[in-house]
Amino acid sequence: MQRIIKLLVKGEEQIQINTWQKLINITLISILFAAFLVFSFISIEYNLRMETIWQYRSKFISGFLLTIVIAFFSLILSLAIGIILAFASKSRFLPLYYFSKIYVEIIRSTPLLVQIYVFFYIIGTALKFENRYVMGVIILSIFSGAYICEIIRAGIDSIDNIQIETARSLGFTFFQRYRLIIIPQVIRRILPPLAGQLASLIKDSSLLSIIAVSELTRNVQEVDAINFAVFENYIVLTILYMLLTVPVLSISRRLETKFNYET
Amino acid sequence: MKLNLKNLNKSFNDKPVLKNINLELADFHSLAIIGPSGGGKSTLLRILAGLQKPSQGEVLINGIKLASNEKDLNEYRKTLGVVFQSYNLFPHLTALENIVLPMVHAHNYNEKNAVQRAKELLRGFQLDEHEDKKPHQLSGGQMQRVAIARALAIDSKFLLLDEPTSALDPELTSEVLAMINKLEEQQKDLILVTHEMGFARQSCDYIVFIADGQVLEHGQSANIFCSPQTPELKNFLNKILEWR
Ligand SMILES: Nc1ncnc2c1ncn2[C@@H]1O[C@H](COP(=O)(O)OP(=O)(O)OP(=O)(O)O)[C@@H](O)[C@H]1O
Numbered sequence: 001m002q003r004i005i006k007l008l009v010k011g012e013e014q015i016q017i018n019t020w021q022k023l024i025n026i027t028l029i030s031i032l033f034a035a036f037l038v039f040s041f042i043s044i045e046y047n048l049r050m051e052t053i054w055q056y057r058s059k060f061i062s063g064f065l066l067t068i069v070i071a072f073f074s075l076i077l078s079l080a081i082g083i084i085l086a087f088a089s090k091s092r093f094l095p096l097y098y099f100s101k102i103y104v105e106i107i108r109s110t111p112l113l114v115q116i117y118v119f120f121y122i123i124g125t126a127l128k129f130e131n132r133y134v135m136g137v138i139i140l141s142i143f144s145g146a147y148i149c150e151i152i153r154a155g156i157d158s159i160d161n162i163q164i165e166t167a168r169s170l171g172f173t174f175f176q177r178y179r180l181i182i183i184p185q186v187i188r189r190i191l192p193p194l195a196g197q198l199a200s201l202i203k204d205s206s207l208l209s210i211i212a213v214s215e216l217t218r219n220v221q222e223v224d225a226i227n228f229a230v231f232e233n234y235i236v237l238t239i240l241y242m243l244l245t246v247p248v249l250s251i252s253r254r255l256e257t258k259f260n261y262e263t
Numbered sequence: 264m265k266l267n268l269k270n271l272n273k274s275f276n277d278k279p280v281l282k283n284i285n286l287e288l289a290d291f292h293s294l295a296i297i298g299p300s301g302g303g304k305s306t307l308l309r310i311l312a313g314l315q316k317p318s319q320g321e322v323l324i325n326g327i328k329l330a331s332n333e334k335d336l337n338e339y340r341k342t343l344g345v346v347f348q349s350y351n352l353f354p355h356l357t358a359l360e361n362i363v364l365p366m367v368h369a370h371n372y373n374e375k376n377a378v379q380r381a382k383e384l385l386r387g388f389q390l391d392e393h394e395d396k397k398p399h400q401l402s403g404g405q406m407q408r409v410a411i412a413r414a415l416a417i418d419s420k421f422l423l424l425d426e427p428t429s430a431l432d433p434e435l436t437s438e439v440l441a442m443i444n445k446l447e448e449q450q451k452d453l454i455l456v457t458h459e460m461g462f463a464r465q466s467c468d469y470i471v472f473i474a475d476g477q478v479l480e481h482g483q484s485a486n487i488f489c490s491p492q493t494p495e496l497k498n499f500l501n502k503i504l505e506w507r
Pocket residue numbers: 275280298299300301302303304305306307
């Protein structure tokens with residue numbers, strides 16, 4: 001029994017995996033997943049019609065592209081929001097400080113779905129703002145900005161106080177300390193979590209389907225209402241999302257090991 | 264150099280750390296500050312470095328009064344070199360860049376001259392093979408020596424060192440102390456907080472003993488170590504020498 005537990009739980013020593021072991025294991029697990037899917041098809045006597053995807057390919061493609069565009073613009077805008085909030089949270093001007101704290105608290109303690117409803121139907125209607133695409137990007141950015149703020153804040157906090165002290169003793173001014181010492185290091189440290197945040201944005205943009213933004217999920221839902229090919233549609237949907245997120249997440253992991261080693 | 268402290272007081276949240284220090288040292292090259300932990304040595308050094316302001320009193324170094332506004336204080340800081348116990352080097356820069364950065368940005372050297380001077384210094388201390396390494400690729404002793412080289416690169420008037428070897432093992436300690444000793448032989452002015460009594464005795468010409476926020480004794484190092492006057496210093500030296 002003890003031996004089995006030891007085998008299953010990661011020990012203290014680093015395990016070395018070679019390329020072959022990696023390949024064999026990944027293939028094995030993939031086959032397992034595929035077998036499970038096939039089993040599901042068979043048990044409900046499902047008749048796969050992959051050709052229907054091809055028929056509606058333009059919907060898939062346009063949704064895929066729009067998801068990329070939305071995630072891209074949301075990343076830029078939420079970066080701007082996150083940076084401003086992070087500096088506000090470091091401000092000695094109390095209204096700014098509390099604005100940042102309360103903003104982050106509200107966003108982090110409510111579901112994105114609820115935020116989308118509130119911003120779109122209540123605030124959007126009140127301000128007579130009707131472009132749902134722009135609204136979608138803004139809502140996602142407001143949401144993601146809170147998380148990016150936390151990422152940046154943690155990055156700044158991780159810079160040791162002695163470094164600031166050393167920089168002061170060398171005669172660097174306040175702005176030089178930020179420009180030459182703090183910011184270059186913060187950027188290295190926050191790149192991996194920021195890449196992770198981009199993957200989250202890609203996934204979370206699917207929720208904009210509820211305000212009829214014709215991104216990937218929304219388009220596939222529409223196709224689904226016409227062709228009733230649930231399995232085909234959603235399998236392709238899954239693959240398309242993974243096509244975007246898996247590379248982003250792997251870049252994030254690679255950056256993480258790289259910078260872990262460096263600092 | 265000359266050091267003059269008049270009614271120097273420093274408290275943190277009403278807790279006095281330096282208590283009315285008066286000290287006049289007319290002529291020394293290397294001053295060692297010794298004393299028990301928590302006595303206020305680092306606090307005094309940080310005041311001398313212009314990193315902290317005294318709560319009361321004044322500091323004159325070489326006859327010049329320490330400024331109290333941040334701008335003049337920053338100009339003052341540019342004229343000296345400070346080395347802390349550890350983490351002196353910026354982790355995102357190589358050894359060479361660590362030396363060049365303050366020369367270029369705080370001292371207006373042009374990049375080419377700065378690099379040339381930094382390389383000369385590193386070569387002088389047998390550190391040239393490490394110039395392109397980041398701090399995490401250097402040993403603790405090498406990091407401290409690069410930090411000292413950086414403090415020298417800007418033609419500082421004097422050096423302030425706060426226990427530069429206390430994070431190092433004995434072998435690395437002696438390589439750093441050898442470097443400091445070399446500076447002393449070149450008549451570089453420096454003030455050093457240290458627990459290395461052997462080094463303070465042999466190679467510093469003046470000693471200040473601080474305990475509980477007060478200067479209890481000061482004098483030529485030969486006198487301090489051979490005939491300590493106060494019971495506190497006797498006690499301190501006994502304790503420190505007990506295991507040697
Ligand atoms: N920034 C600060 N805020 C509050 N208290 C402080 C601060 N810096 C130092 N102190 C206190 O001042 C006292 C003296 O500290 P200091 O670091 O000067 O001692 P030290 O003689 O250098 O000791 P050590 O040999 O352990 O380095 C200590 O009791 C310390 O807790």
